[in-house]
Amino acid sequence: MKTLTILAGLILVFLFVWERVDIVRLGYQIERSKAEKLLLERERDQLQVRFSSLTAPERIAKVATERLGMVQPQQGQVITVHVRLEGVPTAPASPNEVRVARNESPRRLSE
């Protein structure tokens, strides 16, 4: 009986100590995770800024015209086609639009 009480007491003491130690250990772990989160967030922000600057219309226009040799479509080369889907009861406020760019001169249409 006596040994049991002492054993129980000891277990309680160990439990208490283990709990304390574990709190500290978890504390460090939380801090590490936080630091990792911060680094990841930082990286995400950097990538977002980079994405944003790479998709700037000024840059895209420059790459398109200077490196890829593209030109602005001329008058009549872009036809806007409004597609109204049947069976869909006026779902979107603006009708679905498909834009067709033609490379040939507008004459092609009448042929």
Place this chain on the structure above:
Amino acid sequence: MLILLLCGFGLILFRLVTLQVLQAAELTAKADRQHQKSVTFEGARGTITDRHGKVLAMNMEVPSVFGVPTALENPLRIARHLAPVLHIRSDEIEKKLRQDRSFVWVARKVLPEQGRQLEHMSLEGIGVVMEGRRFYPKGPLLSHVLGFAGIDGEGLEGLERHYDTYLHGEKRVTILQRDALGRTVFPKGLAEQTPAPGHALTLTIDEVVQYIAEKELEEAVNRAHAKAGTIIVLDPQSGAILAMAVSPRFDQNAMAALTPDRWRNRALTDTYEPGSTMKVVVAAAALEERLMTPGTMVFGENGRMLVANTTIHDHEKHGWMTFAQMIQKSSNIGAAKTGMILGEQRLYRYLQAFGFGLRTEIDLPGEVGGLLKPPKEWGRRSLASISMGQEIGVTPMQMVIAAATLANGGVMMKPYLVSEIRDQKGHLLKELLPQVKRRVVSAATARTMTTILEGVVTNGTGTKAAIPGYRVAGKTGTAQKIDPRTGTYSATLFVGSFVGYVPADAPRLAMIIVIDEPQGEAWGGTVAAPVFRRVGEQVLNYLGVSPNDQVKIAMAPQGQ
């Protein structure tokens, strides 16, 4: 033996009492200083995006370099090591490090790569901390509207300033505990949250429209060797600004070398004498008051008319013409006569109704109300002068809103730039909806005026604004500037402008282009009208607005 033992215990007890009770406060403070540190955290400044969520301004954590001069033995050597990495002259760094202080900034908000290099070098007495820096990833795009934020993250100009209360992050002081190695032990109270970042703004601006507007404006300003230029594109039905630009632009990422003159948003802060574009307002007033109809005959006095001992000229000699032709040919004499028929009080009332002399209340700082004197301060020539757009100072914003009012069937909308404010989790905090200011003229007057203004573009002074396939309504303006040296109208300094909207029957865009001091041919129809065509053409295409003479294509139902 016992006494010795008691003495020993007594000594220990005494020491314990002195340490734990008498010096307790002082020692705790001392210990806290060693293993606690208080740090001010500031939440990141909110992001600004365009109407489609494209990022226009956002914060990013970047390294700042500091020095501890008191811990340095050889500032010269450290400075020589730092100089090539930071691209600062070594004697400048040395001067900073020689100060008798325990903390100095060596360089703030440098590039992430530079911070990494310094961490590798691990110089003694030099440290790196992360700070939020404002980035404008699109470079100079929209610079005059966005404005900029200072080094400590406070909004100084433009939207950054107007919406600073929403954009800036929360500031919070936190106490951290450090262990023997200087690592952070969890803060007192685990519930401690990082400070909340600022709110995000969604603008009405469309990045692509803005780009087109800036590109074409810059080209026009360069071609005319002009001093400056302004363009505003908006949706007349809502008052939402799609694009607003001032040329020359500036780069907010490299502000140091610029003077305030360069970042002033001239679209709101500078007034100009509008010249002939003012005739739109005078004509609308005369139509609304039923004093004129498009067919009313007006005599052009063969190009010369005496008013208050001064002569008013037309640049072409006109005889009898209809009221509509008078606007299309931009006759000064016709406009002066229309103003006289209206009378001082009525003209003044309409000018105010169209928003002149008052701020448009757009959500940007620094807007001025322009210059419109009340009739009792008018001179004998004023009525005629104001009718042709002289003796009145307007901002480009006021003028485009006046035109947009006609485009919107006579109802004036309040111009606005921010449509949504969201918190960092994306919850909507505030939605800003289009606001009607007032009805200025009847829908019938607006329609009649639109027909007359279409004539300006089809066979008047504004033919260069015509966009093939679309009906354009607009008015040119060419005004002489007042020469600051003589105080009279200059013969060489002009302001050329064009204001209009398209498509005329169901306007999607209202636009103003103002070119300040073009060299050579300075007519609004020559320097500004082509910008309207080029921007209008591309933007209508981008927005998917079909031309009026569109080819109808029959689509076969799917699956057949």
